[in-house]
Amino acid sequence: MKTILLSSSHKKNDLCLTPARVVFYEQMQVIETYDDQAACYMLFFYKQKFLTAVKTKRMKVHSYLARSFREGTVYEAPHPFLQALVDSNTPLRKISYPQLKKKMERDFSRQEQAKILTYFESFIPKKQLFQDIKAIFYHYRREGSMSGAYRIIRVLIDFAPNNRFVKEVANDLSFRKIQGLYLEESKTIFERDSLFAEAKAAYDDRLLLLEKEKRWIEVSAYLMAALYDHPTSERYQAYRNFTQKYFDPGSRALLLEQLSRSIPALEGVTEDLLQQYLLDEKLKEIAFLFKERDVVLDEKQLGKVALLLEKDGFRTNPEQFSPIMKRLYSENPDQAGVLFEKYVAGLLEVLELEDVHNKLQEFPQKSPLARKIERMNQIREDLDCMQELGELYYEFNQLDRALECFQMEMELKPSDPEPLRWLSKVYADKQMIQESKTYQQLCVDVQKWA
Incomplete structure (x- = not known):
């Protein structure tokens, strides 16, 4: 997540903020952020339009924000x-x-202005x-x-019902008469x-209303919340x-991950x-789904995974790919040989x-490679078989372990x-030319002495 640049009238007071969370409630969105001194700033939006930011230590328990x-x-x-x-409102x-207040007069109806003012109860004196x-x-x-x-009275009833x-x-x-119409x-x-x-709109009607007002971020949040309530x-x-229409692939992946965790x-x-x-x-993530979600890969998908694995899949944590390898090997052991x-x-x-x-004992059938590993395991502590073990390690390109065996x-x-x-051969493969020449000469000397 990128940091958020919050500018002010004085450039020296610009802030770089780290977002913590965002809340969607009615027509309001608020992003909770922190500066490098851990001071909290609340960024207020109304119908996706940025209003302002307020520094705060706490919010009133019974406030609209709380x-x-x-x-x-x-x-x-x-x-x-x-x-x-953030992106749709930059610069903030x-x-x-x-x-x-002047900005609201330009951008929003009077009823909306009154509603927005109630958002700031934790920061502006309630009397103000x-x-x-009341002036509205x-x-x-x-x-x-x-x-x-x-309409303004209804805002005041919610804001200060006992006044x-x-x-x-x-x-x-x-x-x-107007009260009756509301009832x-x-x-x-x-x-x-x-x-x-x-507020009174049914699910489909509210979606139409939000889309009509081009509040696409709120539509996305509303659709996701509805999924949680009734998947x-x-x-x-x-x-x-x-989400395919409005979000890039990276963002869609994050949204899908969240849904997958919450409603698997x-x-x-x-x-x-x-x-x-x-x-x-993303090989690591594919392996996780294969193991934890028991996904079924079709032939085309399995082929794509095989290509990715062949490219660089086993460099860091090959164990995570064991379930996929079992599937690949069981279906076509000959084709999966190099992999x-x-x-x-x-x-x-x-x-x-x-x-x-x-x-490798977990695999359905023993391959020639598995039999080699079995042989290596049998002789790993047999001093009479260090030469054989070293050569087998060399076949698997385990040069350092091969060196240990040959030195012993x-x-x-x-x-x-x-x-x-x-x-000499192994050191040459490791591009350690001086060491390779040294052992090559030692080999010649030993042959002479023999």
């Missing part, structure tokens, strides 16, 4: 939804409260916020817009009050199609994740000879030129 983290959908960083919010600039929301209410009243004024003024205006008889959830109210319409193939296909039984997720890993040539040799050589790099032998054979049989000849 409620959002309790009741909203939280995603830990790194997460594609979080990154998408921290502004003051007066500047925020209340007065600013009176603005509607002066214009004679009773429906607009009542005397709020109680009085909420029970004003002049709003009785009836009439079509008129849905047309006038977009926030109420969104079905239909919902997964909708989620899959949407959801039909289609593991298969799509496997396909993404194949496209990205199997690399696999065995990889095992010898990281395991003791006895452990390699035990690992040289000590045991100082008049025998054969181990010296092999020592």
